[in-house]
Amino acid sequence: MISSISSNHIIIAPIGSFIKDSILKQLVEFIYDRCGLDCRIEAKVEIPDYCHNKIRGQYDSKEILKYLISHSHPKSLKFIGITELDLFVPILKYVFGLSQINGTFSIISLHRLYPGFYNDPPNPNLFFSRMQKTTLHELGHAFGLTHCREKKCVMYSSIRIADTDIKESSFCSTCFELFKWHRENTK
Amino acid sequence: MNKKTRILIVDDETAIRESLKDWLLEDGYSIDLASCGEDAVAMAGEKNWDIIVLDLKMPGMDGLETMERLKEIRPETEILMMTAFATIDTAVKAIKQGAFDYLVKPFDPDEVDMQIKKIVTHKQLVMENILLRQQLEDKSRYDEIIGRSDSMQEIFDLISRVAPTDSTVLITGESGTGKELVAQAIHGNSRRCYMPFIAVNCGALPDSLLESELFGYEKGAFTGAEYTKKGRFELADKGTLFLDEIGDISLKTQVELLRVLQQREFRRLGGQDLINVDVRIVAATNRNLQNAIREKRFRDDLYYRLNVISIHIPPLRDRKEDIELLSEAFIRRYCLEMNKEERKITPNAKKLLQDYDWPGNVRELENIIERALVIGRGDKITEEDLPFSKKTDTLPPLPKSLKLMEKVHIERVLSENDWNISRSAQDLGIDRQTLYNKIEKYNIQKED
Numbered sequence: 001m002i003s004s005i006s007s008n009h010i011i012i013a014p015i016g017s018f019i020k021d022s023i024l025k026q027l028v029e030f031i032y033d034r035c036g037l038d039c040r041i042e043a044k045v046e047i048p049d050y051c052h053n054k055i056r057g058q059y060d061s062k063e064i065l066k067y068l069i070s071h072s073h074p075k076s077l078k079f080i081g082i083t084e085l086d087l088f089v090p091i092l093k094y095v096f097g098l099s100q101i102n103g104t105f106s107i108i109s110l111h112r113l114y115p116g117f118y119n120d121p122p123n124p125n126l127f128f129s130r131m132q133k134t135t136l137h138e139l140g141h142a143f144g145l146t147h148c149r150e151k152k153c154v155m156y157s158s159i160r161i162a163d164t165d166i167k168e169s170s171f172c173s174t175c176f177e178l179f180k181w182h183r184e185n186t187k
Numbered sequence: 188m189n190k191k192t193r194i195l196i197v198d199d200e201t202a203i204r205e206s207l208k209d210w211l212l213e214d215g216y217s218i219d220l221a222s223c224g225e226d227a228v229a230m231a232g233e234k235n236w237d238i239i240v241l242d243l244k245m246p247g248m249d250g251l252e253t254m255e256r257l258k259e260i261r262p263e264t265e266i267l268m269m270t271a272f273a274t275i276d277t278a279v280k281a282i283k284q285g286a287f288d289y290l291v292k293p294f295d296p297d298e299v300d301m302q303i304k305k306i307v308t309h310k311q312l313v314m315e316n317i318l319l320r321q322q323l324e325d326k327s328r329y330d331e332i333i334g335r336s337d338s339m340q341e342i343f344d345l346i347s348r349v350a351p352t353d354s355t356v357l358i359t360g361e362s363g364t365g366k367e368l369v370a371q372a373i374h375g376n377s378r379r380c381y382m383p384f385i386a387v388n389c390g391a392l393p394d395s396l397l398e399s400e401l402f403g404y405e406k407g408a409f410t411g412a413e414y415t416k417k418g419r420f421e422l423a424d425k426g427t428l429f430l431d432e433i434g435d436i437s438l439k440t441q442v443e444l445l446r447v448l449q450q451r452e453f454r455r456l457g458g459q460d461l462i463n464v465d466v467r468i469v470a471a472t473n474r475n476l477q478n479a480i481r482e483k484r485f486r487d488d489l490y491y492r493l494n495v496i497s498i499h500i501p502p503l504r505d506r507k508e509d510i511e512l513l514s515e516a517f518i519r520r521y522c523l524e525m526n527k528e529e530r531k532i533t534p535n536a537k538k539l540l541q542d543y544d545w546p547g548n549v550r551e552l553e554n555i556i557e558r559a560l561v562i563g564r565g566d567k568i569t570e571e572d573l574p575f576s577k578k579t580d581t582l583p584p585l586p587k588s589l590k591l592m593e594k595v596h597i598e599r600v601l602s603e604n605d606w607n608i609s610r611s612a613q614d615l616g617i618d619r620q621t622l623y624n625k626i627e628k629y630n631i632q633k634e635d
Contacts, residue, residue: 062202089206091294092293093295093296141213146212157214
């Protein structure tokens, strides 16, 4: 656990789908533990229909981010949206999450983090671990970090779920220093 | 790559461009965007990228045409084609035309990451290979040019420094010293190396033909011009034009050439439109151009245009330390071609080779080694295998007919001058046109 490096806080909110309180609270503790940042849980945000791509049966994460940017004005350092919806960006078949690099908003999809998605038996610990890593990864992007070459670092690019499972739920020392630097230089 | 890999994304759909940009930015790549092929081509003139991710179907200039244009400007840039309508045909066509690979939209994140990393690794390997080759390469060799003498080492050094620039180069040296090899080495080690190297032997063509060869002609420009033909200048666009025997061109062609060198544009014979070209000029001559200037046979302004960098190749008799190295290289080459065991040269034969004056320079040495390997029967090249070992001088009896005598004499003079028309005409005491007429009249043909 690290000491608090900010008086500002982060908002965590469900997006377009119901998310269990226990999951959100778990994330609040995790972010405080890893980053020393306070989090507040806010009410679910509904998203407009146009974010749903009927042909792909998925939700356009970029459109969701755009919607959040234009409709939410959080008085917080960062805003992390959590959703059960399956997300994509136009050029890719799917994404686990998306952030504005060095911006305010991030969105994380839990859809492909459940072991059941890969026909594996339920495993709550594995699911939580994946959710933590994905959230910290997107938060890192929101603080201006790019991907790390260190496979164990949480900022290593998760192209497939196996990448997420291999990495740890923390920044490597270099990324942590960068994270602190960005954090201190974020107004 | 130590520096950030630079990627240009070309797609007419904003959502595709932006989402791919966001994805690649997360990996720390440096990204630029273009919304159409025309913009990408215009941008390529100003900026360079390691990879261009290019959409196949776009309004206006499509992906294949854009790729062709981009490859002309930036041949070293790898192109990754993307398409939403993949068929084997389009994929094969794209790859055949030079794309590194192709991706079907939307991509699996795995695929795009793998392809980009594959290209980065490929480019790293190419760079490492070049560096390794440079380190390993024999210092007595520069591309196809061989020589350990100080004078040749200086030339190798000069080629290395001159090749990457676009400066005009004038190569001087006697016949057979390897001027064209030097020109090829300059081209091959320049940024133009993937573009054409076009050689023109200015001395071998009569005036009117030379102009149409250099500048091309429009259909109907003259009798017999049944179709529009591109000239060598156009063919060499973005590459190198090697003008051999430049000292032999007429004053009229010199003026035309000077105009192109100054303005970088010209008209085809009979044409109205000005054609712009980006051509590096490397010229060569075995003549003393300064003497020619004094005798008003060569324009001094053209000389100064051509002689920006000059490389003089010394005759073989002035660098005799290279004879053994060259002989061994030619033996290796011809034994390989003839599927023969490699042969050594006896000490006596070596001495003969060293003592000979080599008026025909390296070309003569090459011919003599080839001949020795063909006619020699032993496992070594001996003095008997060399034509200058004995003064046989068994010339065939002279013909009695005056007409036949003239033909034989012209053949001999042409052969002695390596079929250089201007020089042969000068030796024969006639003008070039008369010589052309006689060549035609007697049906004299160049022996291979």
